[in-house]
Amino acid sequence: QQQVKQSPQSLIVQKGGISIINCAYENTAFDYFPWYQQFPGKGPALLIAIRPDVSEKKEGRFTISFNKSAKQFSLHIMDSQPGDSATYFCAAKGGSNYKLTFGKGTLLTVNP
């Protein structure tokens, strides 16, 4: 049973545009929501994370928006650059569960 649903599967954005990736979760015990960035041939790397006591967290051009009532969170990449082209995974964990549950990933391509 997939507990974190991620969309879209793939996304093409022009340089300078805004990339938006969405995730929805089911388990209300989740209390930690990280995003990972994976470049080809590399392992996923932690990009940014949020707890549900805040609705937004920003780090540079990357922002997580969190909607607790809708059980949704999203990654926004402002002023997208070709160097942002990668696969992005959302994830969640919480309660007594120390394991991260991952979304299936979004392949982002930023065209120059």
Added chain:
Amino acid sequence: NAGVTQTPKFQVLKTGQSMTLQCAQDMNHEYMSWYRQDPGMGLRLIHYSVGAGITDQGEVPNGYNVSRSTTEDFPLRLLSAAPSQTSVYFCASSYLRGNYGYTFGSGTRLTVV
């Protein structure tokens, strides 16, 4: 710090052969895990461990064994390789408690012919 180190980076096996994928971390993380990544399938958990001497199965454990004799090392053994095990394998580690993400290794690309 080296973080999470995986070896080898690439491996080609013949069907029926066995091998061990190595994973070591130097961050004193209690939690270690193995994932496989296949196109369109995301990251699927194979096995995980919450400390030395403690291991458990993930969602796709068949054909794989693990053991954890030290905090630092978590090897993954393929008992009798099959073409279906062709994949990219990632080891990840984390502190067990608190809001910490995983640290991933750089992966092992395995091809079974």
